[in-house]
Amino acid sequence: MSLAIPELIRLPDLAPDRTARALRWLRWWQVRNTTTNLIQGSRLRIAMILFCSAVFWAGLFILFLGGFQFISLYVDLANTIVEYLFSMFFLSLLVMLFFSSGIIVYTALFHSREAAYLLTTPASTDRIFAYKFAEAVGFSSWGFFLLGSPLMVAYGLTVKAPAAFYAMFLLYLLSFVLIPGSIGAVAAITVANIFPRRQKTVLALSVAGVVALLAILGVRLWRTPGDTLSGDWLGSMLNRLAFCQSPLWPSRWMSAGLLASAKGEWSQAGYHLMVLSAHAGLLYLAAAVVARDLYRRGYSRVQGGRTSRRRRGLLFLDAIVHRLFFFLPHPIRLLILKDLRTFLRDPAQWSQFLIFFGLLAFYFLNIPQLGYGAQTPYWRNLVSFLNLSVTALILSTFTSRFIFPLLSLEGRNFWILGLLPLRREQILWSKFVFSAGISLVATEALVVLSDLMLRMSPVMIALHVGMIAVLCLGLSGISVGLGARLPNLRETDPSKIAAGFGGTLNLLVSLVFIFAIVTALALPCHLYFAGQEHPESASIAMSHSGLRLWLSIAISASLIVGILGTLIPLRIGIKAFRRMEF
């Protein structure tokens, strides 16, 4: 078919500031309406979020204040150590912000429905990029503010910094977050253009690279020669961290500038701020140019890069689940299989699970090298309970991040579950069994590994195995129950469901539950072993018969708390789930 030369329709130039203003209005309306809605409809929720943030902030502040006061009073080279601490802190944040901004920018630019809509409007691609970039950097760096502000206030109070130091911190912060954000955005757009089908592989390789670097650094630090905490040891340790003091790191400009402003050395502080903000501006400009030229092309490539790979049926998995859970009704086993398949086919879920628990396993395996196994029973008991607590805390983040949103994620397909020829509570029980099953397998293995490496007695191993089982069942019950009681059926992004009110409440309840169980059992053991280690503290220590009595009471109490912590949230969830309309 031959086509004639098409007619060209001439258009008046569209003033760029109109699209910019439209996007500003859009942001303002969204913020205003969301805030008004929250204030009118969820005062309790806002109060709780503010309260939790305040508690978190205050906790960090006290911790940092104590740390700075200790360093300034008792440690030689206090200034040098603070300088290194700041440089390492900001360098770590630089890396974390690079990854988090990159991932958020990638999702916002290439996988959001809003981006698809905006790309059909007359807004230029760099304008759309600017709009989405601001959102992504805000999302990725609010945690930085929450973490960094108590650090800075604690430091400022310790060194009696002038008031302008706190204002300078905000300026530094604003410039600093733009640097990893811009580099992350350039990386995201580049990945979309060059590897539109391999973005997860690129991310996994990058994370593996960073983990490898951290492992190398960790090993080097552990092998620092000299007696621990001696002057020589400290000097060698700082030498090994000298790379964070390189004048080419933006984190170094940040730390040097902040330290200078805390001392009132304004010319130095201003100089570093200018270096930081000039680089931030330049890098943002580079990101905007990359977006202008490559964003639309990358979008097309990502949309066109989706594969329709056939998935095989995982028949062996079916067989394992059916045999393992033979005592459950067949439909419940099918529901467990459905969730298990989703889990295995979502790299975000299993990779996070694998990374966290893999790192823990790596640490537990290295306990003999750290010399903990050769310590006194008092220290080994302490470390074993700390290891157990860390395992439980990581498990609670897993259940809050992945188990709590399970029911919400059914979302629009809820009617499928609702119409199944099952009693509704069976659906919740299936999710509970799924969560508890995965959790038990991972955490029991870790706790046994930790105890074996610490050469704990069989009785203590049995106690820890029982404890972690109670924790697994309780955390699963809490996440499934609250997930059914506080579902968010509109949201399709599990991270946003987990970050919402229900997810936050779930995490808090989980933390309280862990605290209750661990404290109940750890306290009698701690007092007993403390008595063995320090006979002079006999007044507060516990005898062997006392330990047996109090441990029996503590086991009974933690079993009761465990049963209540499992069943009450599940009961609340089942009641809500029965009433749910869809």
Next chain:
Amino acid sequence: MIELEGVTKVFGNKRAVDRLDLRVHAGELFAFLGPNGAGKTTTIKMICGLLAPTAGRVRVGGHDAASREARQLLGYVPDQPYLYDKLTGREFLRFVVEMYGLDRARASARIEELIDTFDMGDFIDELCENYSQGMKQRVVFASALVHDPKVLVVDEPLVGLDPRSARIVKNLFVSQARSGAAVLMSIHLLAIAEELADRIGIVDHGRMLTVGTLAELRERAQHDGSLEDLFLKLTGTELNARPGQSVLECTEI
């Protein structure tokens, strides 16, 4: 107004659109038909500049489809429309007119006119998150029309609309075309295509099987039945009865 010349789009090893030629003129209402997975939505996304063709050229009003000029001319209603949950319908329409740089006084009048046309007065000042599917669809149509586009591209336009709204939308398509706009609609409801379209294109496996007026299509296929029969014949998806089954014959009442 819309020109596609030898357009091909390849996804991995799948050829979604294969050397497609198409031209939709100003003042024409064109219906784009095809079975599921035929390449209709991919073609539409290329017209809107969301996807770049692997080969060939897509132009809107003489401008490259990915250019800002083309997007200024275009009104697009996707198959899964997007609205901002935390905006009211009115705020969303104001956002759109600002984005297209319309004169404020004229834009306000146009917004009121569309609110009236689509009967949205009762809910336009509520947040979009509270809208039903039909309400959302009406706001999206209003947003696509608020800047008087020269080219209107609509993917499955009547999903979720009640009969009254569907009638309004159908009338609007015709009036847009008669006022000089090029209207391209991808649709599965063959009766609507038969009722409204000036020309019909049937696409399958990414290739244009035939294009023309209904009479031309019938003549070419030597077929005098309904568009549905013609469509099934051309796309090779006629219902064949299995042994022991009978094919339900439908006749128009």
